Amino acid sequence: MNDASPSQAPPADTERPAGTERPADTADRVGTARRVGTARLPGLALAVGVALVATALGRLAPVVGGPVAGIVLGVLVAVVVRPGARLRPGIAFAGRGVLQAAVVVLGAQLSLGQVLRVGVGSLPVMIVTLAACLAAAYWIGRRLGIVGDLRTLIGVGTGICGASAIAAVTPVIGAAEAEVAYAVSTIFVFNIAAVLTFPVVGHLLGMSQQAFGLFAGTAVNDMSSVVAAATTYGGAAADHAVVVKLARTLLIIPICLGLSALARRRARLAAGADGTPGAVRVGRLVPWFLVGFLVLAAVNTAGLVPSGAHGPLSTLAVFLITVALSAIGLSTEPARLRRTGLKPLLLGGCLWLVVSATSLAAQFLAQHL
Numbered sequence: 001m002n003d004a005s006p007s008q009a010p011p012a013d014t015e016r017p018a019g020t021e022r023p024a025d026t027a028d029r030v031g032t033a034r035r036v037g038t039a040r041l042p043g044l045a046l047a048v049g050v051a052l053v054a055t056a057l058g059r060l061a062p063v064v065g066g067p068v069a070g071i072v073l074g075v076l077v078a079v080v081v082r083p084g085a086r087l088r089p090g091i092a093f094a095g096r097g098v099l100q101a102a103v104v105v106l107g108a109q110l111s112l113g114q115v116l117r118v119g120v121g122s123l124p125v126m127i128v129t130l131a132a133c134l135a136a137a138y139w140i141g142r143r144l145g146i147v148g149d150l151r152t153l154i155g156v157g158t159g160i161c162g163a164s165a166i167a168a169v170t171p172v173i174g175a176a177e178a179e180v181a182y183a184v185s186t187i188f189v190f191n192i193a194a195v196l197t198f199p200v201v202g203h204l205l206g207m208s209q210q211a212f213g214l215f216a217g218t219a220v221n222d223m224s225s226v227v228a229a230a231t232t233y234g235g236a237a238a239d240h241a242v243v244v245k246l247a248r249t250l251l252i253i254p255i256c257l258g259l260s261a262l263a264r265r266r267a268r269l270a271a272g273a274d275g276t277p278g279a280v281r282v283g284r285l286v287p288w289f290l291v292g293f294l295v296l297a298a299v300n301t302a303g304l305v306p307s308g309a310h311g312p313l314s315t316l317a318v319f320l321i322t323v324a325l326s327a328i329g330l331s332t333e334p335a336r337l338r339r340t341g342l343k344p345l346l347l348g349g350c351l352w353l354v355v356s357a358t359s360l361a362a363q364f365l366a367q368h369l
Contacts, residue, residue, distance in 0.1 A: 043083065043090020043327075047098075050074055050326040055319060065222065066322040067163045068188045071181055074329020083330055094327035096171055100289035102320035103168045103252075107296030108305055108313040110246055122214055125362040126248050129218045132358040133159030133351055140350050144343045149175040152259070153183035154344060158351040161249050162187045162221030167321055168252045171289070172259050177331045184325060186348035191225035193352065199232040209236035211363060217244025219359040253294070 050073050051066070057073075058066030077083075083091060137155025146154075153175055156165045166183055169175070175183075198220065202212040216230040216237065223245055230241035299305055305313070 040090040040093045043087035043092070043330075044094050045090065046077075046083065046087055047074075047091055047094040047323050047327040047330060050077060050330065051319060051323040054322050054326060058322075062228065064188075066318060067222075067325045068184065070322040070326035071184050071329040074326040075181065075332050076329075078330050078332055088331070091327045091330050094323055095177060095331060098320055098327070099167050099324035100171055102317055102324055103164070103289045104292035104296060105313055105317040105320060106164055106249070107293040108300050108310065109317070110249065110297040110300060112297060112301040122244055122247065124366060125214060125359060126218050126244070126251065128362045129355055129358045130159040130251055133355050136351055136354045137347070141347050144347055146343055146347055147179075149173055150179045150183060150344055151347060153179060154186055154348050154351065156255055157183055157187040157221060158190070158348065158355055160251050160255065161223070161245065162191065162225070163321055163325065164222070164249065165252055165255075167324065168256055168289075168293075169259060172256050173263055177328045180325075180328050181332045182344050186345055187221050189345065190348055190352040191221050194220045194356075195225050195228045195232075198229045198356075202233050205360075209234045210240050213237040213240025214244055214363060215359050217241040217248060219356045220245075
């Protein structure tokens with residue numbers, strides 16, 4: 001038998017250096033990426049269009065804001081038009097990918113040095129308030145029969161920073177669009193309540209500008225509502241509240257890490273594993289967008305982000321969140337919201353009261369009042 005027979009000849013691919021690809025493989029991947037990108041364009045364009053309208057409405061009503069207007073408009077369009085299969089890939093991408101990009105851009109608003117200058121006295125109030133909120137979300141949510149992901153979203157949205165925290169947590173726990181829509185709407189209702197009532201409470205208690213700034217920064221959720229409530233009280237209160245709010249945003253990091261670890265443990269249990277913790281790979285626990293968030297915050301802290309870019313980056317972050325929430329609204333099924341009922345709204349109200357009371361009590365104990 002001839003040793004050089006074709007049946008025993010080595011494959012041509014073995015002569016290629018390791019790690020290289022055939023031109024056909026590269027072309028296939030490029031073609032697939034182009035097809036995926038093209039398929040996403042119609043739905044993404046619709047989400048951006050809704051977000052542009054929502055942004056305009058948000059400027060007319062700053063207390064409402066673009067993100068909330070986006071999710072409401074998205075739901076209305078979903079009810080009237082009912083986006084079909086052609087639009088779904090782009091809507092899904094906007095609801096996830098754009099949401100993650102928005103979290104990265106949020107890092108440009110943070111200066112770690114500025115956060116440290118808030119003072120050691122502010123940190124215990126923030127931590128105690130968040131701990132009380134999360135504990136109440138778990139305890140009250142279970143007794144109301146609210147599913148885990150929804151009570152988690154309402155809990156972190158109330159305890160940390162509203163829509164931004166919901167945006168960061170959503171891809172970590174894989175929450176459904178309907179749950180995100182309900183959580184954002186619930187947070188919005190009590191943001192409005194805080195803007196209207198907190199200045200009155202502050203005057204009744206005789207709070208100083210700094211004390212009210214800490215109160216607003218720890219007990220109001222979205223930045224726009226923090227600014228609205230604190231500005232009503234005074235300029236010094238607004239300045240302090242903004243810094244406290246930025247420091248509070250950093251609490252997204254440990255919360256996302258903890259939820260990521262819990263999500264992986266649940267996945268192991270669902271797959272039939274024993275669920276016992278093994279070696280923790282921090283790199284697998286940290287979502288990529290959270291790494292981007294920290295990198296951009298560090299870059300801003302180092303002074304590498306020009307001061308003139310802060311405003312545009314902040315506007316971009318809000319717009320990206322508006323696009324993502326518009327997409328979530330577009331993919332929402334109103335029937336699912338109706339089936340959810342009023343219990344999540346009741347949970348949001350309870351958590352709002354818990355956070356407000358805890359913030360005031362913590363300040364009183366720390367002699368901030």
